[in-house]
Amino acid sequence: MRRAKIAVFGSTGSVGKSALAVIEHLADRFQLVAIAAHQSVAEICLQAERYQPRYVLLSDKQAAERVKSRLGRRFRVLGGKEALEQFPDSHEIDTLVMAMSGTAGLGAVLAALRQGKKVALASKELLVVYGEPLMRFSRRYHGTVLPVDSELAGIHQCLEGRDFSQVRRVILTASGGPFRRTGPPADAQVRQVLRHPVWKMGKKITVDSATLMNKGLEVIETVRLFGFTPDQVTAVIHPESVVHALVEFRDGSLLAQLSVPDMRLPIQYCLTWPEREGSLVQFLDFEQRMKLHFLPVDQARFPCVQLAYRALAAGSGGTCVLNAANDVAVEAFLQGQIAFGEIPDIIRQTLAQFTGEKKRKRFSIPLLQQLEQRAGEFARKLIGIN
Numbered sequence: 001m002r003r004a005k006i007a008v009f010g011s012t013g014s015v016g017k018s019a020l021a022v023i024e025h026l027a028d029r030f031q032l033v034a035i036a037a038h039q040s041v042a043e044i045c046l047q048a049e050r051y052q053p054r055y056v057l058l059s060d061k062q063a064a065e066r067v068k069s070r071l072g073r074r075f076r077v078l079g080g081k082e083a084l085e086q087f088p089d090s091h092e093i094d095t096l097v098m099a100m101s102g103t104a105g106l107g108a109v110l111a112a113l114r115q116g117k118k119v120a121l122a123s124k125e126l127l128v129v130y131g132e133p134l135m136r137f138s139r140r141y142h143g144t145v146l147p148v149d150s151e152l153a154g155i156h157q158c159l160e161g162r163d164f165s166q167v168r169r170v171i172l173t174a175s176g177g178p179f180r181r182t183g184p185p186a187d188a189q190v191r192q193v194l195r196h197p198v199w200k201m202g203k204k205i206t207v208d209s210a211t212l213m214n215k216g217l218e219v220i221e222t223v224r225l226f227g228f229t230p231d232q233v234t235a236v237i238h239p240e241s242v243v244h245a246l247v248e249f250r251d252g253s254l255l256a257q258l259s260v261p262d263m264r265l266p267i268q269y270c271l272t273w274p275e276r277e278g279s280l281v282q283f284l285d286f287e288q289r290m291k292l293h294f295l296p297v298d299q300a301r302f303p304c305v306q307l308a309y310r311a312l313a314a315g316s317g318g319t320c321v322l323n324a325a326n327d328v329a330v331e332a333f334l335q336g337q338i339a340f341g342e343i344p345d346i347i348r349q350t351l352a353q354f355t356g357e358k359k360r361k362r363f364s365i366p367l368l369q370q371l372e373q374r375a376g377e378f379a380r381k382l383i384g385i386n
């Protein structure tokens with residue numbers, strides 16, 4: 001069998017590293033052709049030596065020069081944003097794993113979809129900001145977008161081969177993060193916020209999990225990717241993180257997707273879909289007593305979930321503004337510029353400021369790029385940073 005050629009963008013991050021482990025595990029099916037990151041020189045050099053891709057890409061040109069001088073001529077090292085955006089267009093790859101932070105991967109994803117390729121998409125912010133035009137683009141060029149997010153991969157599995165018109169609603173689970181019991185303390189310190197009880201992830205998504213904005217972003221992702229209406233998508237707290245998603249049908253019957261919480265499973269699902277292979281992930285052990293709990297989301301304590309629904313009601317402009325404000329607020333919190341409790345306020349005020357513009361019916365990608373930038377600038381001004 002010909003091996004599928006894969007590029008992992010965001011290879012030095014939490015999802016990227018898991019993707020490399022999956023590709024190594026299934027080396028008879030997959031060939032790693034390219035890895036890409038921003039500026040983690042030491043890490044990407046180690047990855048190049050270990051996994052032997054043909055291409056090593058860095059969006060930061062100076063970092064690319066440093067990688068070139070370290071690795072010599074054994075690899076093709078490409079530097080700069082444009083190189084990353086153009087690479088997935090080439091015949092060198094069949095599948096792009098997109099796990100770069102935020103919306104940095106937009107150009108690369110469009111390039112892959114334009115060639116009708118498969119994109120295993122972890123970067124949820126891309127669907128939150130550009131979801132509508134991105135999915136139109138994907139349909140137009142017969143590309144495939146598969147969700148790496150474990151909850152969305154869970155929905156994908158429950159819906160496989162089913163008639164969407166029979167679905168009453170889909171239910172995303174949330175671990176509840178470190179403040180599930182207490183509610184988020186307004187003055188929580190960065191190290192408390194980054195102590196996630198279940199998942200080990202990058203800093204941005206870990207903060208989003210503590211405010212529950214992560215669940216809000218996933219609700220938006222679900223609407224954009226599967227085409228459900230916002231009132232068909234709901235979230236529930238499930239501290240064990242064993243059930244990743246549930247789909248409820250018209251007759252009241254529910255299907256759920258369960259597994260141990262391990263990102264290597266949804267990544268592998270996207271890569272091998274529609275087939276399955278043995279994985280590196282442990283099986284659930286039903287010989288042990290196992291309790292599963294489900295609790296409603298306390299929207300008063302975690303206002304970010306409500307803000308996400310409010311943004312969804314305002315359409316693509318709303319979700320773009322929400323994400324831009326959240327990005328700025330989370331970064332400001334990590335830099336010690338605002339308190340943890342101020343994150344929802346920054347988002348709320350930014351959403352309110354852009355109310356008029358959010359109403360436009362159909363947004364193109366360039367219009368959303370402009371809006372994202374302006375909303376980010378407004379949020380920075382609110383905080384008093386440039």
Ligand SMILES: NC(=O)c1ccc[n+]([C@@H]2O[C@H](COP(=O)([O-])OP(=O)(O)OC[C@H]3O[C@@H](n4cnc5c(N)ncnc54)[C@H](OP(=O)(O)O)[C@@H]3O)[C@@H](O)[C@H]2O)c1
Pocket residue numbers: 009010011012013014015016036037038039040041059099100101102104122123124125148149150199200201202203204205263
């Ligand atoms: N972690 C999870 O379990 C998980 C689960 C579901 C979805 N996701 C989503 O997956 C995405 C990545 O999450 P993560 O936790 O893996 O993040 P992470 O550990 O912070 O890794 C981010 C990756 O993106 C690269 N990057 C950062 N800024 C960039 C830029 N300006 N241009 C190009 N590349 C850039 C980083 O490269 P450098 O190392 O060179 O900076 C790194 O490879 C996020 O959208 C997140 O919401 C994550």
